Amino acid sequence: MTIWISLTGRETITSSKSVTTSFVSIDRVVIVGASLAGLRAAEALRDDGFTGHLTLIGNEPWEPYDRPPLSKSVLAGWLPIDHTTLPQLRDIQAEWILGVAAVGLDRQNHQVHLADGRLVDFDRLLIATGTRARPWVNQEEAALDGVFTLRTREDSSRLSTRLASGPKHVLVIGGGFTGSEVASVCRELGLPVTLAERGPTPLVGALGQAAGTVFAKWQRQYGVDLRCNVTVMALEGDTQGRLRRARLSDGDVLEIDVAVVALGAIRNVEWLHDAKLAADTRGVACDASCRAFDEDGMVTDDIFVAGDVARWPNPLYNGMLLSVEHWGNAVEQAKTAAHNMVCVPSERRPHKYLPAFWSNQFGVNIKSVGLPTIADEIVLTQGTAEERRFVAVYGQKGRIVAALAVNAPLLLPAYQALIEARAPFPPELYAADGPLKLRPVSAGFLPHGHTTHSPGAASTGPGPSTPEVQPIGKDADMLADPRIPLGPKSL
Amino acid sequence: MTQRYPHNKLFEEILDPANRHNPYPLYAQLRETPISQQEDGTYVVSTYREIEALLYDPRISSDQRKSTRGPPLKFRVRQREPEGSLPFVFLDPPDHNRLRRVVMHQFTPERVEGMRDYVIPLVDELLDAQRNRSQLDIVDDFAHPLPVRVISKMLGLPLEDRSRFEVWVSALVRTLEPPQNVSGEAEVEQRASQAAMQMKEYLRGLVTIRRDRPGDDLISALVVSTSHEDAGQMNEQEILASLQLLTLAGYETTVNSITNGVLTLLRNLDVLARLQRNPDMVIRTVEEVLRYEPPVQYLTRTTLTDINIADVTIPKGATVVLLLASGNRDPARFPDPDHFDPDRIDNEHFGFGRGIHYCVGAPLARMETHIALNALVRRLVNPRLVADPPPYRELASLRGPQHLAVTFDSLSD
Amino acid sequence: MKIVVDLNRCLSYGQCVFAAPNVFRFRGEQSLEYDYNPADELRIQVERAAAACPVRAISIGKDEHDDLDLTHRKGDYNEQ
Numbered sequence: 002m003t004i005w006i007s008l009t010g011r012e013t014i015t016s017s018k019s020v021t022t023s024f025v026s027i028d029r030v031v032i033v034g035a036s037l038a039g040l041r042a043a044e045a046l047r048d049d050g051f052t053g054h055l056t057l058i059g060n061e062p063w064e065p066y067d068r069p070p071l072s073k074s075v076l077a078g079w080l081p082i083d084h085t086t087l088p089q090l091r092d093i094q095a096e097w098i099l100g101v102a103a104v105g106l107d108r109q110n111h112q113v114h115l116a117d118g119r120l121v122d123f124d125r126l127l128i129a130t131g132t133r134a135r136p137w138v139n140q141e142e143a144a145l146d147g148v149f150t151l152r153t154r155e156d157s158s159r160l161s162t163r164l165a166s167g168p169k170h171v172l173v174i175g176g177g178f179t180g181s182e183v184a185s186v187c188r189e190l191g192l193p194v195t196l197a198e199r200g201p202t203p204l205v206g207a208l209g210q211a212a213g214t215v216f217a218k219w220q221r222q223y224g225v226d227l228r229c230n231v232t233v234m235a236l237e238g239d240t241q242g243r244l245r246r247a248r249l250s251d252g253d254v255l256e257i258d259v260a261v262v263a264l265g266a267i268r269n270v271e272w273l274h275d276a277k278l279a280a281d282t283r284g285v286a287c288d289a290s291c292r293a294f295d296e297d298g299m300v301t302d303d304i305f306v307a308g309d310v311a312r313w314p315n316p317l318y319n320g321m322l323l324s325v326e327h328w329g330n331a332v333e334q335a336k337t338a339a340h341n342m343v344c345v346p347s348e349r350r351p352h353k354y355l356p357a358f359w360s361n362q363f364g365v366n367i368k369s370v371g372l373p374t375i376a377d378e379i380v381l382t383q384g385t386a387e388e389r390r391f392v393a394v395y396g397q398k399g400r401i402v403a404a405l406a407v408n409a410p411l412l413l414p415a416y417q418a419l420i421e422a423r424a425p426f427p428p429e430l431y432a433a434d435g436p437l438k439l440r441p442v443s444a445g446f447l448p449h450g451h452t453t454h455s456p457g458a459a460s461t462g463p464g465p466s467t468p469e470v471q472p473i474g475k476d477a478d479m480l481a482d483p484r485i486p487l488g489p490k491s492l
Numbered sequence: 493m494t495q496r497y498p499h500n501k502l503f504e505e506i507l508d509p510a511n512r513h514n515p516y517p518l519y520a521q522l523r524e525t526p527i528s529q530q531e532d533g534t535y536v537v538s539t540y541r542e543i544e545a546l547l548y549d550p551r552i553s554s555d556q557r558k559s560t561r562g563p564p565l566k567f568r569v570r571q572r573e574p575e576g577s578l579p580f581v582f583l584d585p586p587d588h589n590r591l592r593r594v595v596m597h598q599f600t601p602e603r604v605e606g607m608r609d610y611v612i613p614l615v616d617e618l619l620d621a622q623r624n625r626s627q628l629d630i631v632d633d634f635a636h637p638l639p640v641r642v643i644s645k646m647l648g649l650p651l652e653d654r655s656r657f658e659v660w661v662s663a664l665v666r667t668l669e670p671p672q673n674v675s676g677e678a679e680v681e682q683r684a685s686q687a688a689m690q691m692k693e694y695l696r697g698l699v700t701i702r703r704d705r706p707g708d709d710l711i712s713a714l715v716v717s718t719s720h721e722d723a724g725q726m727n728e729q730e731i732l733a734s735l736q737l738l739t740l741a742g743y744e745t746t747v748n749s750i751t752n753g754v755l756t757l758l759r760n761l762d763v764l765a766r767l768q769r770n771p772d773m774v775i776r777t778v779e780e781v782l783r784y785e786p787p788v789q790y791l792t793r794t795t796l797t798d799i800n801i802a803d804v805t806i807p808k809g810a811t812v813v814l815l816l817a818s819g820n821r822d823p824a825r826f827p828d829p830d831h832f833d834p835d836r837i838d839n840e841h842f843g844f845g846r847g848i849h850y851c852v853g854a855p856l857a858r859m860e861t862h863i864a865l866n867a868l869v870r871r872l873v874n875p876r877l878v879a880d881p882p883p884y885r886e887l888a889s890l891r892g893p894q895h896l897a898v899t900f901d902s903l904s905d
Numbered sequence: 906m907k908i909v910v911d912l913n914r915c916l917s918y919g920q921c922v923f924a925a926p927n928v929f930r931f932r933g934e935q936s937l938e939y940d941y942n943p944a945d946e947l948r949i950q951v952e953r954a955a956a957a958c959p960v961r962a963i964s965i966g967k968d969e970h971d972d973l974d975l976t977h978r979k980g981d982y983n984e985q
Contacts, residue, residue, distance in 0.1 A: 074938045084942040088907035088966025329913045357913040361936035383550060408935045410916040411848050414548040431797040432550035433584035601926040775956045840961055855923035858957060
């Protein structure tokens with residue numbers, strides 16, 4: 002079977018022996034998680050010839066919908082919330098159980114326990130439960146009217162309505178991608194907005210300080226009251242439980258009526274607590290074929306993982322387990338897992354995913370290929386920050402590991418090849434619109450835990466049995482609580 | 493059996509007019525070596541993967557003035573224009589980006605979609621003129637006049653002057669081709685220089701008129717925008733160069749997508765019949781025509797530094813030919829590539845190029861070709877080719893039949 | 906109808922915006938935004954957009970009225 006990998010990462014199979022003769026007989030497949038990964042897995046199962054019973058379980062009451070527009074065109078009021086439903090690319094003939102959460106997994110009896118008491122049998126299980134928004138650390142404050150998180154379509158609908166009503170001042174807590182996109186929408190709507198970011202720049206967790214400095218400047222040019230190296234100490238409400246004020250670590254007290262908590266995501270693994278899988282806050286560990294590991298480091302043969310909730314060995318990482326919150330990974334890993342679920346072992350394929358993500362904010366399109374977070378250096382290779390159009394390349398120990406294109410998506414495919422080839426850093430490009438001399442600088446990523454929230458892409462340890470690195474003692478409290486400022490760090 | 497040629501002479505054979513009607517076996521031979529250095533020093537790239545990689549590669553330049561190793565005689569840049577007035581298709585970033593952006597600000601979806609109500613009746617008018625005939629020349633009677641009128645209308649070029657434009661355009665477009673011999677080159681140069689000068693003078697006059705009294709055409713829009721929201725982004729020389737480019741493209745490319753489309757349909761009557769039954773199929777059919785018989789067969793580039801690709805090092809300043817039509821037939825990319833299959837799903841062809849120079853006019857070309865092919869297929873009853881292969885135009889890069897004689901029983905409404 | 910654009914594959918060529926300007930648009934110069942559920946009357950425009958995309962980033966959902974089909978179906982590849 003020949004597989005063509007195009008420059009833009011798409012696979013096309015140009016010749017194939019018949020797939021239908023080579024899958025094993027499986028009667029029941031259950032997918033827990035009815036969002037992007039769950040849906041694409043279901044389609045891939047049918048594409049790969051699975052004809053048995055298929056069940057999709059989702060804790061939200063909606064058909065699968067897409068999340069990226071929730072912090073962009075839906076929030077801005079352009080796209081109606083019910084116009085985000087994902088297309089089904091083929092018939093899947095599935096039993097849908099929506100609006101019911103999975104609360105337990107009985108591996109011995111091959112059953113998923115649902116919140117309504119039902120037990121769902123499976124021959125193969127796909128865990129695709131994704132993530133949820135990290136709530137504000139103080140529960141009372143989080144319950145104030147005017148405090149929002151943003152992950153589900155309900156969240157987006159409520160927040161969008163509130164923003165459309167013209168709040169006096171919005172506070173965004175956390176300057177990652179979601180926080181920055183929300184701040185961008187607020188400015189589009191003409192709303193005063195303060196963005197409090199614990200690190201030295203916005204987007205420092207995903208893109209590093211050198212790149213983050215550029216985005217900080219643009220945010221301010223757009224009128225965002227950007228506070229870096231600053232945390233929110235407390236949110237205060239009035240007697241009717243409405244949000245009124247925020248106290249910042251720089252001493253400022255803001256009169257605000259809306260706060261959006263954008264502190265990253267928590268992986269939905271609690272329902273697996275008693276299942277004795279290698280599952281913790283970093284996600285569910287699996288091998289390269291997406292089969293889940295148990296807590297002893299043995300691979301299961303009937304439980305698979307895909308999407309935001311997974312951590313798996315990525316070749317780019319030399320065997321380290323990678324976990325990402327990437328749309329592209331949800332799609333690709335779902336297909337890989339589905340294929341591997343129903344084929345004979347000799348036809349399994351490894352999950353090979355080149356990380357890629359995008360964001361649209363403050364009038365610019367941001368795209369990245371590879372994993373910037375492991376880089377030590379960054380260099381501008383094309384364009385300029387002043388013209389709001391550039392490409393920058395990330396290097397780790399003299400090898401290219403990622404590229405960042407701002408308002409220049411057409412330039413990115415060339416760098417994908419360099420990343421896959423682990424080409425030397427800095428690259429020799431002589432691009433027509435490149436600087437006369439390449440000047441690499443420190444990429445400026447912060448030590449683990451120093452950002453406000455868990456990053457959208459992380460290396461999570463060399464093997465399934467590697468325990469979580471928990472900072473201990475007073476460091477633990479300091480790093481885990483987003484209200485505690487870290488102070489500017491020299492790098 | 494196709495004759496085999498030494499690898500380093502294959503491009504010369506491809507340029508030979510005798511092979512114009514079917515260069516595809518030669519492309520297949522070339523693809524045995526993805527990057528093939530020709531006798532005259534040109535590097536010809538014929539495989540899909542390598543063409544795509546180079547179209548995106550920042551080390552590749554569209555500015556032939558950077559061809560410092562001294563390209564072969566036939567591709568040498570004609571230094572007849574003062575600095576700064578090369579059209580943006582022959583420029584690199586940042587100048588390319590600046591100029592293309594100004595043009596794209598006016599070449600909007602609204603403007604293109606607005607042409608639909610002009611194209612549809614025009615297509616029928618051109619066909620109505622064939623009533624009471626039993627044979628037409630697709631090129632002269634249809635595929636050539638249609639885009640000429642469309643681009644004239646869009647730009648605001650007076651139709652009554654189109655015969656002057658025909659002369660200028662055909663003189664200029666010949667400079668994209670290598671001359672057959674050295675003395676021929678001098679003559680081609682001379683006529684092209686004259687044409688360029690005259691065309692620019694004409695356009696300059698038109699620009700002046702529109703500046704005083706802007707209309708709703710594209711020239712007026714460009715003139716107005718470069719005085720206002722895009723002030724300082726495009727000087728007059730650059731406006732003229734851009735207009736010259738758009739005119740040339742409008743005259744010389746869509747004619748071939750339409751003609752190549754008709755020719756391919758008449759060679760595949762089963763597809764033609766399906767298209768008659770299901771006009772919406774024209775969308776996929778046109779994409780497959782763009783793959784199968786693209787109007788632009790190759791692009792020329794140079795290199796800003798040495799490039800290692802497919803075990804070959806293309807030196808800095810070399811002349812590189814990207815053989816798009818060959819990439820479109822690469823079996824490593826397209827299963828059964830020599831089969832014309834409108835149902836082909838994975839059809840990422842090079843019909844409009846790739847990368848930052850992707851054809852500006854593609855949306856307009858698609859619209860015209862969709863409407864044209866649907867109308868022809870609907871209205872010509874029992875169309876048949878008179879001669880296969882038809883006579884071809886001289887150009888190897890902008891490739892298409894010179895005439896395409898088609899007989900038909902009658903014309904329906 | 907329902908559509909989705911793979912915004913990783915998307916390189917902002919913009920051919921979709923020309924083909925279906927009521928469904929696709931740019932915010933800023935290079936940021937595509939779109940309506941996932943355009944009206945059925947726009948089907949032809951959306952099909953033009955999907956066909957014109959040089960990187961095939963647009964996927965159109967199957968029609969809800971299609972017959973159920975559990976057997977193997979040509980997806981993204983051609984079988985030999």
